[in-house]
Amino acid sequence: MxxxxxxxxxxxxxxxxxxxxxxxxxxxxxxxxxxxxxxxxxxxxxxxxxxxxxxxxxxxxxxxxxxxxxxxxxxxxxxxxxxxxxxxxxxxxxxxxxxxxxxxxxxxxxxxxxxxxxxxxxxxxxxxxxxxxxxxxxxxxxxxxxxxxxxxxxxxxxxxxxxxxxxxxxxxxxxxxxxxxxxxxxxxxxxxxxxxxxxxxxxxxxxxxxxxxxxxxxxxxxxxxxxxxxAYFPSSAWSYPPAQLSDDSTEPRATPELLDIISRDNRSTYDIRTVLDVVFDTPDWFEVQPGYGPAIVCALAHLGGHPVAVVANQPEILAGSIDTAAANKAAHFITVADSFHLPLVFLADNPGMLPGSESERAGVLRAGARMFAAQTTASTIKLHVTLRKAYGFGSMVMSLIGFDNQTAAYAYPGATMGAMSAAALGLASGAAEEVAAQLREMELLASYYSAEHMGFDELIRPEETRDALLTALRRGIFARQQVAEPVLRTAIVP
Missing domain, CATH: 3.90.226.10 (2-enoyl-CoA Hydratase; Chain A, domain 1)
Known part of the structure; x- marks a missing residue:
């Protein structure tokens, strides 16, 4: 031929x-x-x-x-x-x-x-x-x-x-x-x-x-x-996420809008998505799995041009309580982000894990433990802000607990935390009204007490949120002084 x-x-x-x-x-x-x-x-x-x-x-x-x-x-x-x-x-x-x-x-x-x-x-x-x-x-x-x-x-x-x-x-x-x-x-x-x-x-x-x-x-x-x-990810675990730097993304920017979005009344709800719109580079962030476990919002965004993975409680759903689906969703999302070296930004505003017989039958503690294992073994940059409240195990899965390898941990003044809310503690202990009132007063001072004992790196004003996170992120990224490698995981997933 x-x-x-x-x-x-x-x-x-x-x-x-x-x-x-x-x-x-x-x-x-x-x-x-x-x-x-x-x-x-x-x-x-x-x-x-x-x-x-x-x-x-x-x-x-x-x-x-x-x-x-x-x-x-x-x-x-x-x-x-x-x-x-x-x-x-x-x-x-x-x-x-x-x-x-x-x-x-x-x-x-x-x-x-x-x-x-x-x-x-x-x-x-x-x-x-x-x-x-x-x-x-x-x-x-x-x-x-x-x-x-x-x-x-x-x-x-x-x-x-x-x-x-x-x-x-x-x-x-x-x-x-x-x-x-x-x-x-x-x-x-x-x-x-x-x-x-x-x-x-x-x-x-x-x-x-x-x-x-x-x-x-x-x-x-x-x-x-x-x-x-x-577009948010590197080509592999052997490289770091690609930055999209521009004049707009690198300039300091206050976030006074958060004063109107986030009420100081813990019982008032708001849409955490509006917070993401303000804090990150543009409102064009990418939400992952919005139709599942909506009590947590998982999103890919840019902060100062750098890709980040955001895990945020959603007060509009279950008052921000973390249920089984939300914890399972977040655990997977955190593991993916960590695998490809995306910094994690936790925005906490939750009263804890969702209680109740239905929640227990759904395996809420196991799912919560799965989320905790994912975030505490994460080796990437971790940034945390307690916006208003974070109680019990719900605070730990959101990377609030100290000595958990955070690059930075912040809270707003007046943020409440502890094993449970003052109202729940008063009811659980059968406290008299006078004692219950003292518990509520102590709760309001919790953020200052924690800051005085280095429970947070700093208390920040809502207007300072973006710039505080961006400064800490840039400092954390500076630690990338060696070649990226796949993450070695040693924890058994619950």
């Missing part, structure tokens, strides 16, 4: 792979308001940056139902895989399993993020025996804590393929997404239950369960959010 014939043969094979499931199937897919696998990758990556591998795997089955390769997001290399639902329902066979394994292997080898875009029906019945062929999940698990892992669920995702989502740092779903151990046909055969894929694992199920962090309306929105999320 001549070079001309050889290369024409290669081009033909590539064209068959690029056609995915064929024009009719691709058209039906697009008619549902979805992007196809290749269009998803094109939307996610910087224009013209995609370099595919494994295009010829699968032979007549185009790319063996998963498009894999590398590209750039904001100029940073990433590895990306997109299941192709138009080709045998995006199912996994030995060839596509090998591609998925290679994808994750290269992410760790090259120290770059891994992005998986899911819409597939799990393993494909092929009759082939995998033997000791390594499963892709082994390589994906080895990415954890080493490179950022993000999953987009953009259609129904079942079985083995779906397992990358709970392993990931961040998982986002489109409104047409659904995720489950097994799809409706298998459920019907196994249990007799008749159920739709939306009822089985759509956003109304996957978000309340905590499996999926965020929801986007369309494929395009989900892909845009993935780009936005990754």
């Amino acid at each position: 001549s070079w001309k014939e050889t290369l024409e043969d290669l081009d033909g094979r590539r064209e068959r792979s690029a056609a995915m499931g064929g024009p009719e199937r691709v058209a039906r897919h697009r008619a549902k308001g979805k992007l196809d696998a290749r269009a998803r990758i094109a939307h996610l990556l910087d224009p013209g940056s995609f370099q595919e591998f494994g295009a010829l795997v699968g032979g007549e089955i185009a790319a063996d139902a998963i498009v894999t390769g590398s590209g750039l997001i904001g100029g940073t290399p990433v590895m990306v895989g997109a299941e192709d639902f138009t080709t045998v329902a995006g199912t996994i066979a030995p060839g596509s399993n090998a591609k998925r394994y290679r994808l994750a292997e290269l992410a760790v080898r090259n120290k770059v993020p891994l992005v998986m875009l899911l819409e597939g029906a799990g393993f494909r019945p092929t009759g082939a025996h995998y033997g000791r062929t390594p499963t892709d999940l082994l390589a994906q698990a080895r990415c954890s804590g080493k490179v950022p892992m993000v999953t987009g669920v953009l259609g129904p995702s079942a079985g083995h393929g779906a397992l990358i989502a709970p392993v990931s740092d961040f998982a986002i779903m489109s409104r047409q997404g659904a995720i489950f151990t097994a799809g409706p046909p298998v459920v019907r055969e196994s249990t007799g239950e008749e159920i739709s894929k939306e009822e089985l694992g759509g956003p109304d199920v996957a978000v309340p369960s905590g499996l999926i962090h965020n929801v986007a309306e369309t494929d395009e929105d989900a892909l845009d959010e993935i780009r936005r999320y990754l």
Whole structure:
């Protein structure tokens, strides 16, 4: 054969792979308001940056139902895989399993993020025996804590393929997404239950369960959010988060707005999100998992141009009490932030862990212990501000307790703290009104007593919040005088 014939043969094979499931199937897919696998990758990556591998795997089955390769997001290399639902329902066979394994292997080898875009029906019945062929999940698990892992669920995702989502740092779903151990046909055969894929694992199920962090309306929105999320992170645990310095971000700025937002009356509520709008560089911060455990707000933001991870009590929900879902959410978020060296900013305003029989049945103490283990073993920069109150174990999970390796710990004057509130202590002890009044007076003086004994580095005015945090952050960042490395964890997670 001549070079001309050889290369024409290669081009033909590539064209068959690029056609995915064929024009009719691709058209039906697009008619549902979805992007196809290749269009998803094109939307996610910087224009013209995609370099595919494994295009010829699968032979007549185009790319063996998963498009894999590398590209750039904001100029940073990433590895990306997109299941192709138009080709045998995006199912996994030995060839596509090998591609998925290679994808994750290269992410760790090259120290770059891994992005998986899911819409597939799990393993494909092929009759082939995998033997000791390594499963892709082994390589994906080895990415954890080493490179950022993000999953987009953009259609129904079942079985083995779906397992990358709970392993990931961040998982986002489109409104047409659904995720489950097994799809409706298998459920019907196994249990007799008749159920739709939306009822089985759509956003109304996957978000309340905590499996999926965020929801986007369309494929395009989900892909845009993935780009936005990754902008806060370094390419791997071997590097530090990228700063976005500008004149606006580096200038001192008072925050007098907080005097109007945060009432001195501990019983008055406010939206902690308005505090984040004021304290951080712009209101364009990124909230993670807003639909789960809303008593804590977890957000990615910039402070003085530096990416930070914010853990803040939400007084509008349960008066800021920390319930099981909120603690579990925060524990995962803290671990992800610490793994990639994002400084943690704790904004505390809570009356403690949520009490009550329902809360106990939900395992609130175990979840609280999980959050405590995450934050106390975190080796990244930790900054703390008690805005109004932080009681009992609720203060410890928010990094208030002394000698917990904080870079800085602040409180507002009049902030109350201790084992429990004066009102709760008076009721629990059966104190007379005169004693109860003394307890309340002592509570109001608690911040000064604590400051006098170095319980805080300083009491600050609300107007000083941003500048105090920024000064401490810059000082903490100066400690980065050695090469970044993955975090070694030794605690057993509760």
